[in-house]
Structure formats: structure tokens, C-alpha cells
Amino acid sequence: MNKHEQKTKWIPPFLIICITIIGVWSCREKEALYLSVKPLPVEARIIGDILEGPSVLNDENRFIWGGSVLKGDDGKYHMVYNTWEAGDSIPAFTDSWVLHSKLAYAVSDFPNKNFKFKKIILHGRLFEGDSSAWDAQMVTNPHLKKFNGKYYLYYVGSKDPGVQPAGSKGENVNKRNRVQQSQKIGVIEFDSFEDLFSENFKRPDQPLLSPRTRVKKDHIVDPSAEGTEIKPDNIIVVNPSVVQRPSDKKFLMYFKGNVYDPNWKGVHGVALSDSPNGPFFPIDKFVFDIKLENGKFASAEDPFVWHHKKTKKFYAVIKDFSGKITGSEPGLAILESEDGIAWSKPANSFFMKKELILKNGGLVKVKRLERPQVLLDENDDPIVLYAACSRIDINKRQDGASFNIQIPLQTELIGTEDQ
Numbered sequence: 001m002n003k004h005e006q007k008t009k010w011i012p013p014f015l016i017i018c019i020t021i022i023g024v025w026s027c028r029e030k031e032a033l034y035l036s037v038k039p040l041p042v043e044a045r046i047i048g049d050i051l052e053g054p055s056v057l058n059d060e061n062r063f064i065w066g067g068s069v070l071k072g073d074d075g076k077y078h079m080v081y082n083t084w085e086a087g088d089s090i091p092a093f094t095d096s097w098v099l100h101s102k103l104a105y106a107v108s109d110f111p112n113k114n115f116k117f118k119k120i121i122l123h124g125r126l127f128e129g130d131s132s133a134w135d136a137q138m139v140t141n142p143h144l145k146k147f148n149g150k151y152y153l154y155y156v157g158s159k160d161p162g163v164q165p166a167g168s169k170g171e172n173v174n175k176r177n178r179v180q181q182s183q184k185i186g187v188i189e190f191d192s193f194e195d196l197f198s199e200n201f202k203r204p205d206q207p208l209l210s211p212r213t214r215v216k217k218d219h220i221v222d223p224s225a226e227g228t229e230i231k232p233d234n235i236i237v238v239n240p241s242v243v244q245r246p247s248d249k250k251f252l253m254y255f256k257g258n259v260y261d262p263n264w265k266g267v268h269g270v271a272l273s274d275s276p277n278g279p280f281f282p283i284d285k286f287v288f289d290i291k292l293e294n295g296k297f298a299s300a301e302d303p304f305v306w307h308h309k310k311t312k313k314f315y316a317v318i319k320d321f322s323g324k325i326t327g328s329e330p331g332l333a334i335l336e337s338e339d340g341i342a343w344s345k346p347a348n349s350f351f352m353k354k355e356l357i358l359k360n361g362g363l364v365k366v367k368r369l370e371r372p373q374v375l376l377d378e379n380d381d382p383i384v385l386y387a388a389c390s391r392i393d394i395n396k397r398q399d400g401a402s403f404n405i406q407i408p409l410q411t412e413l414i415g416t417e418d419q
Contacts, residue, residue, distance in 0.1 A: 033311045033415040037334070037382055039352055040408040041359040043113055049392050049401045051356075051364065054113035057106060058403035062086055063093060065101075065388040066302075066371025067404045068144040069111065070151070072193045079106040079115050079386070079404075080142040080153060080196075082371075086400030093402070094395040095176045101140040103155060105197060111375055112384045112406045121196060122155065122188075122203075134159060134207050135186060137179050143240050143373065147251075147276045151190050154240040154253075157207070158183040161221055170221040181221050183236040185209040185255060187277050208278045209237050209255065209271055216260050232269025232286050233257045239371075241305045242276065243314065245340050252340050253280050254287065254303050254316070266301040266321075270341065288318060288335055288343050290325045298324035300333070302371050307340075308380045310413060314340045317351050317385075319370045326350040332372055332387075352385070356405065366391050368402070374409075381411040 044053035051058070057079070058064050067081030084090070084100035091099065103122040106115040125133040135157020143154040158179050164170030173181070184207035190196045211233045214224045220235070234257040241254045251273045259265050268288045271280035290298045302319040314337040320326050325333035327349050334351040337343045356364045371388040385407040394401050 033413050034336075034346060035308065035311060035315065035334075035381075036348075036412045036414050037351065038410045038412075039357060039385070040410055041357045042405060042407055043359050044356065044364075044405070045358070045360070046362075046364060046391075050403055051389075051391070051405070055406045056403050057081065057115045057117075057406070058400075059083070059117065060086075060400060063096065063394075063400045064403050065097065066141065066373065067106075067115075067386045067388075068142045068373040069375050069384070069386055070144045070146055071111070071375075074193070076193075077108045077111050077115070077375075078144070078193045078196075079108070080104070080121065080144055081106065081404055082140050082142060082388070083120075086398060088398060090398055091176075092396045092398050096398075097138075097140065098158075098176050098180050099138060101138040103139050103142050103153075107193075112408045115404075115406070118197065121199065122153075124157070124159075125203075131159070133157075133205075134184055136160070140183075141185075141239050141371075143242065145242050145276065147244060150276075151192070151196070152242070152276050153188040153190070153196070154208075154242055155186055155188070156183050156238045156240070157186055164221055169216075169218055169223045173219050173221055177219070178221055181214075181235055183238050184211070185237050185240045185253070189277055209233070209240075209253065209280050209282070211235055211237055211257065212282065216258075217262070230259055231257070231282065231284060232267055233271075233282050234259055234267070239302050241303050241316075243305050243307055243340070244276075246307060247339070250274065251276050251280075252305070254305050255282075256301050256303070259297075261296060265297055265299045267297055268300070268303060283341075285341060287341060288316060290335075290345065292322075292324055298322055300325060304372050304374050305340075306374065306376055306380060306382075310379065313338060314343075316343065317372045317374060319372065330354065332369065352407075356389075356407070364391065367393055369405075381413075382409045383411070384408055 042055035044051040065082035067079045069079045083104045105121045108115040125136045136159035141156040186204045190201040213231045237255045239256040253271045271282040273280040299321040305316045316335045320333040323329040332352040335343045354369045368390040373386045374382045375384040389405040390402045
């Protein structure tokens with residue numbers, strides 16, 4: 001036995017206990033907080049192919065899609081949502097959302113039910129006789145935010161650039177796809193929801209963000225030069241989600257672009273600004289870049305991003321097409337980030353299955369649950385999820401069989417704050 005072994009051979013049991021307790025307590029102090037979010041039952045009932053009830057916004061004469069909600073200075077809850085006409089004279093859903101989307105306004109005394117349609121507040125400028133405006137044909141993807149006492153409505157607009165020259169890569173692209181390939185992001189600033197309702201705002205003459213690259217092998221309007229390196233903002237920029245980063249007060253706008261490798265994938269990027277109404281400058285890095293086994297991106301869309309004060313993290317709820325992000329099946333996934341740029345999957349990345357729990361105890365499986373927008377409380381905890389929804393495959397439907405569902409959420413902080 002050497003001298004070192006003689007000195008460390010025996011430690012009093014009480015000292016071992018003390019060291020263990022101190023070690024466990026130290027670890028618990030450093031255990032990071034994380035969010036646990038659980039959907040609660042909705043007030044709805046099944047009526048044919050749709051749902052009806054207080055937690056559902058629908059209209060038998062219209063398609064209803066994604067909606068964004070904020071609490072106004074009047075204490076009421078204000079929703080701007082995507083809608084367009086239904087009926088035999090309108091193309092099926094897969095085409096009509098591109099050609100006819102408008103933005104409507106609804107209001108409620110409650111955050112999670114009883115929203116009532118008031119009026120259409122924004123439509124393509126074709127209605128005003130202007131076919132050349134960047135948002136002439138349609139408007140969609142509403143996203144409401146409040147920064148520094150002012151309100152901002154971020155949205156996507158598009159126009160038809162017209163039949164493309166013979167011999168070009170776009171000569172056989174039809175009107176629906178020409179409009180889809182021309183989508184850009186704009187913003188409207190307003191002082192109150194009364195001003196929004198009365199249309200007391202200035203509509204932007206130019207988009208806030210446009211794609212830098214237009215790379216696609218064929219059937220593409222106004223393609224980039226051969227050999228152009230694809231940026232995240234490729235062909236389109238849609239699905240805006242804007243958040244202010246506490247560390248440097250920068251405004252981060254997340255968006256989706258399209259890549260074809262060889263098939264379609266939704267990819268995402270982020271643009272930065274010193275102001276909520278721009279200018280925004282996109283970076284080259286792809287975000288929410290969860291990879292498949294073959295090294296390609298998992299296809300996703302519709303991010304909603306926020307920053308949580310207590311956990312000091314960014315979170316994103318996003319539609320996962322494949323189940324590669326949720327880790328299980330297609331649905332809504334959640335990702336997290338320290339800086340808003342580098343994103344990863346938390347221990348449980350499944351945010352919500354494509355199903356609704358009814359207050360009567362029933363469970364409804366749905367075909368579509370997307371365009372997630374979240375209402376946060378004063379602690380940045382999610383309290384309501386608003387989602388575009390359908391019980392059936394609506395791509396070929398003309399009868400408005402879609403609706404917006406308002407799902408109350410129960411949020412819990414798990415772990416211990418750093419001391």
C-alpha cells in the first residue's frame with residue numbers, strides 16, 4: 001500500500017452523505033427549465049365533414065384557414081384569418097387558396113372561442129383595379145404582432161406575372177403556379193384594431209421581403225442563372241413569423257422557401273432587422289434544418305416562433321410532413337434555440353398530434369392541422385393554439401369544408417431556474 005492509498009483509504013460515512021447531498025442539490029440548481037405544453041379539450045361537435053361549436057370558426061359559404069390572434073387594448077381578442085369564397089364557381093381548394101385568398105377580421109371576448117366574422121379587411125389589389133401590384137392577385141398567411149405600442153400585420157401577397165416567353169423555363173407554367181411562384185412578404189403597421197377595422201392604415205407599395213434565388217430545374221418563372229447557389233429564400237418567401245431577440249434587440253423574421261432536390265421540400269431561413277417594419281436582411285444559413293438519413297432536409301412549413309423569458313430560449317411550433325421532426329408521425333413539432341439561429345430538437349419534440357379532444361370526451365382525428373399560431377400570456381407561456389383544420393382531404397373540395405380551430409393549452413415549466 002503506497003502513501004496515497006493510505007491517505008484516501010477511509011472517508012467517514014457522514015462526509016459521503018454530505019458530499020452526495022451537495023452534489024445532487026448543485027445538479028438540481030443547474031437543471032435547465034423546459035416547457036411542457038398539453039392540449040386541452042375544445043368546445044366542438046361533429047357535423048358531417050366539419051366541426052361546429054364555440055371553439056370553431058367556420059362558414060358554409062367560405063373556406064376558412066389560418067388565423068392569428070392578439071389581445072387588443074380594449075381587452076378583446078382580435079383575429080385576422082385567411083378566407084376565400086367556396087362554391088361551384090370557385091376552383092377546388094388546392095387552386096382556390098392561391099387564386100382567391102383574402103384576409104378577414106373577427107373578434108371575441110374570449111381567447112379560445114366565440115370568434116365572430118366582422119369583415120374582409122384585405123384582398124388582392126385587383127379588386128381596386130391594380131393588376132401590377134406585388135399583392136394584386138391574393139393575400140394570405142396573416143401573422144399579428146405588437147412591438148413598442150404598435151401593431152403589425154405580416155402577410156404574404158402575390159400576383160400573376162403573366163404568360164412567360166416561348167422557349168423559357170416558364171412557358172408552360174399555368175396561372176395558378178405563376179401566382180404561387182411569385183409570393184412575397186409584406187407588412188401593415190397600425191395603431192389600434194379600431195384602425196385596422198376601419199382600414200385606417202397604409203398598404204405597402206413594395207414587399208418587405210422577396211426571394212434572392214429562383215433555382216428549379218424546369219417549370220419556373222424568371223429563373224436564376226445556371227449554377228446559382230440556392231438560398232433559403234428560394235423562389236418564394238411565405239409563412240412569416242417575427243420575434244424580437246432580447247440579447248441585441250434585433251427583429252428576426254422566419255420564412256419558408258422552396259427547394260426541389262429532386263422533389264419539393266419546404267425549407268426555412270431567417271432575416272434580421274433593427275425595426276419591425278424593416279428593412280429585413282436574410283442570412284444564408286438554413287434554419288429548422290433537421291436532416292433525414294440521406295442528409296437532406298425533413299420537409300416542414302408554417303413555423304410560429306417566440307422567445308420565452310424564464311427559459312431564455314426560442315421555441316418554434318412547426319408542421320412536420322414526415323414525422324422525422326416529431327420523432328413519431330406527421331403532426332406539429334416543437335424545436336428550441338438559444339440564439340434564434342441554431343435550432344435543435346428537445347427531449348420531446350412532438351407538440352401535437354393531428355387529433356382534437358372534445359369536451360364531451362370524444363376524440364376526433366383530423367386530416368389537416370397546420371398554420372399554427374400561438375397566443376402567449378404575460379409570461380410568454382402558450383395559452384391557445386389557432387390552427388387551420390379539416391377532417392377530410394379537402395384538396396379537391398369546393399364546398400368550404402375547412403375551419404379554424406382554437407385549442408386551449410396547459411403550459412408547465414419543468415426543471416429549476418439557475419440560481
